[in-house]
Amino acid sequence: MWMWLSIFFCLLIGLFVGLQVPVMSFVLTKYMSVAVLAALDSVIGGIRAYMEDTFDLTVFITGFLMNALLAAGLAYLGDLLRIELYLAAVVVFGTRIFQNLGTIRRFLLKKY
Amino acid sequence: MVQSRGAQISIAVVCMILGIMLAVQYNTTVFHKASMIPTTQSIENIAAMLDSSTKENEALNEKVASLTLQLDNVRQVDQALADLQKELVNTQKIAGLSELEGPGLVITVNDRPNNLQNNNNPNEDLIHEADLLMLINELKASGAEAITLNNERITAMTEVRCAGPVIIVNQNRIGTPFVISAMGNPDLLESGMNLGGGIFRQLKFQGFEISMEKSELIQMPANNQQPKFVFGKSK
Numbered sequence: 001m002w003m004w005l006s007i008f009f010c011l012l013i014g015l016f017v018g019l020q021v022p023v024m025s026f027v028l029t030k031y032m033s034v035a036v037l038a039a040l041d042s043v044i045g046g047i048r049a050y051m052e053d054t055f056d057l058t059v060f061i062t063g064f065l066m067n068a069l070l071a072a073g074l075a076y077l078g079d080l081l082r083i084e085l086y087l088a089a090v091v092v093f094g095t096r097i098f099q100n101l102g103t104i105r106r107f108l109l110k111k112y
Numbered sequence: 113m114v115q116s117r118g119a120q121i122s123i124a125v126v127c128m129i130l131g132i133m134l135a136v137q138y139n140t141t142v143f144h145k146a147s148m149i150p151t152t153q154s155i156e157n158i159a160a161m162l163d164s165s166t167k168e169n170e171a172l173n174e175k176v177a178s179l180t181l182q183l184d185n186v187r188q189v190d191q192a193l194a195d196l197q198k199e200l201v202n203t204q205k206i207a208g209l210s211e212l213e214g215p216g217l218v219i220t221v222n223d224r225p226n227n228l229q230n231n232n233n234p235n236e237d238l239i240h241e242a243d244l245l246m247l248i249n250e251l252k253a254s255g256a257e258a259i260t261l262n263n264e265r266i267t268a269m270t271e272v273r274c275a276g277p278v279i280i281v282n283q284n285r286i287g288t289p290f291v292i293s294a295m296g297n298p299d300l301l302e303s304g305m306n307l308g309g310g311i312f313r314q315l316k317f318q319g320f321e322i323s324m325e326k327s328e329l330i331q332m333p334a335n336n337q338q339p340k341f342v343f344g345k346s347k
Contacts, residue, residue: 003120010124014131021136023143032137039130046123055119064126 038067217301222321254304256294265335298326
């Protein structure tokens with residue numbers, strides 16, 4: 001229970017801080033969006049791992065950082081090659097987010 | 113438990129970073145507005161706008177072409193008007209309807225001083241309209257461009273007519289001394305008047321007070337008698 005509260009609270013703090021940060025360049029929004037998706041995937045994956053008691057801090061942190069950077073890099077590479085590679089990141093992370101959410105849902109259903 | 117606490121903290125921190133990223137992304141998207149992010153709908157709108165702009169452009173191009181044509185026509189009309197204006201000025205000059213200035217010759221002629229002792233006919237001491245007409249004729253022959261008689265412009269239809277003690281020119285009475293101004297090359301006019309047997313010489317010989325003087329600048333009034341055409345119709 002405490003975990004959900006802390007997650008929600010930190011998310012609110014993050015949103016509040018983020019709204020104070022100045023607007024970034026329009027060109028970057030495309031990479032940022034993929035990075036946001038990667039971060040969302042990492043967080044949900046982390047929550048799932050935590051619930052399944054298979055959470056590994058190193059894996060979580062590196063996964064978060066690497067996924068975000070790789071996704072943004074992939075989108076940039078796609079732009080260079082004129083291939084919409086960011087779609088691959090969107091599809092992969094989207095699928096994984098849904099899978100992880102489904103797992104979390106089942107876990108919660110079992111628990112309560 | 114320690115493991116669990118670390119996991120909780122790390123997830124919370126990552127959540128905070130995620131929140132920051134989300135907020136920045138949202139802010140940026142809102143700031144740059146939907147119009148700058150091409151969506152299918154906006155692309156269709158832009159395509160339609162481009163289409164209508166192209167059509168408008170074509171219509172405007174046609175308008176430019178027609179206006180250019182019109183402008184050309186107007187220029188031609190302007191040119192024609194300018195030509196007409198020039199012609200009008202020239203014709204007015206010829207008809208004596210405009211004021212003139214220029215070099216020329218001024219002849220002053222007066223009656224013979226009365227010599228009653230001679231018991232002559234006083235008529236013979238006077239300058240008559242025929243003398244003036246002959247002088248004017250001589251000046252015309254010598255290349256005068258325009259002539260005035262006592263400031264009355266001599267035109268094609270000007271009468272020089274005896275009316276008792278005065279002479280009528282342009283329906284105005286004039287008397288002695290008569291001043292005939294002729295516009296033209298002063299030297300040519302002078303030599304023309306000095307021809308032997310000419311009217312100038314004759315009048316001088318007969319003892320009339322007659323003299324001529326070259327002038328650098330003669331001012332000539334316009335003929336204010338507007339010619340009226342009642343019977344004559346232009347063909």
